[in-house]
Amino acid sequence: MATGRTGQGLQLQVGVHTELRALPGLLNAMGMLAMTHDEVAEATERALAQNPVLERADGHPCPGCGRHVTSGMCSRCRGHPGVSALRDGPEQGVDPFATLEADAGLEIMSDCRHALGQVLAHLTARGLLDCGPGEIAAAEGLDPGPVHEALRAIRAVGPPGIAATSVTELLAAQGEVLADAGLAPPWLPRLVREHLGDLAAGSTGVVVRAMGLTPDQVLAGLDIIRDRLKPFAAFVANEAEAPAPTADVFLYRRPDGSLEVEVPASAWFGLQVADLATGVPAASGAKEWLAGHEHAARRLLYQVDRRAGALLRITECAVAHQKAFLEHGPGHHHPLTRTAVAQEIGLHPSTVSRAVNGKRLRLPTGSVTDLSCLFGKGLAARAVLQKALTGGAASDQKLREELARNGFALARRTVNKYRRSLNQDV
Structure with a gap:
């Protein structure tokens, strides 16, 4: 170290120190670390649409886990108990009526069950009746009562609009389901039943006067009819029920019983960089244009792989500490903090927190849970405490002694805190 003195009495000190600076690409990769699997998939889809050099290999997502496969x-x-019902090979069409007869057979009155098969024979591929109930009874030599009971049972268990006598009634039935769920205005079924022809002809003014609606309401109803109602019997999705989140980390059990961690990287999504520069004249601007897109494509693959690598290291470390927990349940959970994992694998604690937050873990059984279940303190003690409390009310001191017998030396105030966290009476 060198020192010097100025005429004003100020002293300058010159020294050497290290400063950690991340490269822009690394910063982008660490930013992607906070993204969930679904967000990464969305980002790659946008990149595929915008970048001509980035492409997806031939194939499709595995129906069991989503990994890109050729077939x-x-x-x-393949053969996993959680996905054994999925067929290997081309995806088959889904028949919404496949279990209709069996389901309706459980709903229908026993003395009318003989008419069920004959009524089902009059359903078209769209789920409509090819003739009215009276005509079915006459054609099949049945009494009207069993026919109507069979139709009631079919409609009770089938998708909305099943066994309707017209497309209008089918659409109105679907509209009633949406209206009952609060996903459509209550007047939608009437709009379908009474004014479908007017809407098709563009006569919105007639509908406004007849139903007392505003033009905007009529147009909104028309949008719902176009977007949400189908001219065939199909189960109506309830938008209030969000799909379950996709797993970010997959945990598999090897044949020898050990656990293996996998995190989707660029190959999982089937991403690759296409070589489009072959044959492009060097003098043209196309070379530079393609080079820019190729750089962007490789940067995206790097970021996806860096995210996967960091998440893999973090999870492998946590799984190594939580083998007993994963094998035997909460009572064997080992206290583990994000900071401890960060120190063990050489990452900053904030990086580990960003990686774990909001992520989901698929267990070897196929069930999906929060990745954060591998971290925390007191989970095992809480599990023992919960078991002790199921045997009846006990004092904090008695519970403390029970925990001590199981290897958990806790203060009474800690026992009380855990007890209150389990919503038990003190």
Whole structure:
């Protein structure tokens, strides 16, 4: 170290120190670390649409886990008990009426069950009746009562609009389901039943006067009819029920019983960089244009792989500490903090927190849970406490002694805190 003195009496000190600075690409990769699997998938889809050099390899997502495969399902999911019902090979069409007869057979009155098969024979591919109930009874030699009971049972268990006598009634039935769920205005079924022809002809003024609605309401109802109602019997999705989140980390059990961690990287999504520069004249601007897109494509693959690598290291470390917990349940949970994992694998604690937050873990059984279940303190003690409390009310001191017998030396105030966290009476 060198020192010097100025005429004003100020002293300058010159020294050497280190400063950690991340490269822009690394910063982008660490930013992607906070993204969930679904967000990464959305980002890659946008990049595929915008970048001509980035492409997806031939194939499709595995129906069991979503991994990109050339055909059927991946080797990990093939034969897995959680996905054994999925067929290997081209995806088959879904028949919404496949279990209709069996389901309706449980609903229908026993003395009318003989008419069920004959009534079902009059359903078209769209789920409509090819003739009215009276005509079915006459054609099949049945009494009207069993026919109507069979129709009631079919409509009770089938998708909205099943066994309707017209497309209008089918659409109105679907509209009633949406209206009952609060996903459409209550007047939508009437709009369908009474004014579908007017809407098709563009006569919105007639509908406004007849139903007392505003023009905007009529147009909004028309949008719902176009977007949400189908001219065939199909189960109506309830938008209030969000789909379950996709797993970010997959945990598999090897044949020898050990656990293996996998995090989707660029190959999981089937991403690759296409070589489009071959044959492009060097003098043209196309070379530079393609080079820019190729750089962007490789940067995206790097960021996806960096995210996967960091998440893999973090999870592998946590799984190594939580083998007993994963094998035997909460009572064997080992106290583990994000800071401890960060120190063990050489990452900053904030990086570990960003990686774990909001992520989901698929267990070897196929169930999905929060990745954060591998971290925390007191989970095992709480599990023992919960078991002790199921045997009846006890004092904090008695519970403390029970925990001590199980290897948990806790203060009474800690026992009281855990007890209150389990919503138990003090």
